[in-house]
Amino acid sequence: xxxxxxxxxxxxxxxxxxxxxxxxxxxxxxxxLQWFRQDPGKGLTSLLLIQSSQRExxxxxxxxxxxxxxxxxxxxxxxxxxxxxxxYLCAVPRSGGYxxxxxxxxxxxxxxx
Amino acid sequence: DGGIxxxxxxxxxxxxxxxxxxxxxxLNHDAMYWYRQDPxxxxxxxxxxxxxxxFQKGDIAEGYSVSREKKESFPLTVTSAQxxxxxxxxxxxxxDREGGGYTFGSGTRLTxx
Numbered sequence: 001x002x003x004x005x006x007x008x009x010x011x012x013x014x015x016x017x018x019x020x021x022x023x024x025x026x027x028x029x030x031x032x033l034q035w036f037r038q039d040p041g042k043g044l045t046s047l048l049l050i051q052s053s054q055r056e057x058x059x060x061x062x063x064x065x066x067x068x069x070x071x072x073x074x075x076x077x078x079x080x081x082x083x084x085x086x087x088y089l090c091a092v093p094r095s096g097g098y099x100x101x102x103x104x105x106x107x108x109x110x111x112x113x
Numbered sequence: 114d115g116g117i118x119x120x121x122x123x124x125x126x127x128x129x130x131x132x133x134x135x136x137x138x139x140l141n142h143d144a145m146y147w148y149r150q151d152p153x154x155x156x157x158x159x160x161x162x163x164x165x166x167x168f169q170k171g172d173i174a175e176g177y178s179v180s181r182e183k184k185e186s187f188p189l190t191v192t193s194a195q196x197x198x199x200x201x202x203x204x205x206x207x208x209d210r211e212g213g214g215y216t217f218g219s220g221t222r223l224t225x226x
Contacts, residue, residue: 041201089156091155101156103148106155
């Protein structure tokens with residue numbers, strides 16, 4: 001059974017720091033991996049989708065990498081800003097269901113001025 | 114603008130009462146999903162639908178029911194059989210079976226009073 005774990009559960013950093021959020025999954029036979037952002041009391045916004053054939057994806061100050069063999073993905077945020085404060089969740093498709101996702105519990109990020 | 118609309122934003126349920134959460138999308142997506150989110154936890158799949166007039170149970174379907182009579186609409190009913198319904202409910206849709214274009218609504222917070 002696929003399980004997704006995110007470390008750390010919470011992170012507080014000063015503005016301007018580069019930071020790394022971690023996601024691990026137990027079954028490496030995944031089709032893709034997605035990173036989402038969730039603001040308090042809101043829905044999720046898709047940030048990056050990495051296909052299994054890719055090793056990384058970039059969008060602005062965000063860079064996500066995928067290492068299927070080790071069951072790990074990292075989300076790198078460069079030059080963090082207070083507006084980056086949110087919960088970041090990673091998700092992978094469950095076996096046999098490409099679009100039915102299994103989510104980690106998320107990393108709650110606070111960037112203070 | 115295309116998106117997913119969930120209503121109401123807040124909902125209060127009395128013991129023994131059935132309530133229905135609305136989810137409407139204008140993205141022309143075939144697949145739609147209902148997830149439940151509890152504090153400090155990831156999302157868990159309740160029901161999903163790949164096509165009109167067809168839907169399947171997710172991991173925690175007991176005490177819930179859905180219908181998919183129109184492509185745009187995927188309402189969720191929380192029945193009195195659901196013993197712990199207090200949670201944040203998120204509706205989502207995706208463009209394809211590979212999980213591309215995953216879009217979430219803004220959520221409904223259900224509280225039992």
